[in-house]
Amino acid sequence: MTDVTDSPASEPSAPEQAEVSGLSYEQARDELVRVVSELEQGGATLERSIALWERGEALARRCEEWLLGAKARLDAARAAASDDGSTA
16 A cells, blocks of 8 residues: 655645745745645645745744844934934
8 A cells, every 4th residue: 555645745845945045025924824824724744744834934034034134224224314413
């Protein structure tokens, strides 16, 4: 008897294997929402669930990178604005 969990259908698809480093914040966030939804629905094999969890972790890190970068830019802009204001 063949074990169906070893079938290619249980493997993550090519888009799921794509690098997250090139994703915009919105793309990463939207895909993360989809991954979480799929995990919450249940019914996935253990292997598929682990792959989804790993992908979700990578997407969450990418979102955090974007947010930290945005915060750094805002902090720099505020610092520049306060420097301009203090010299006037």
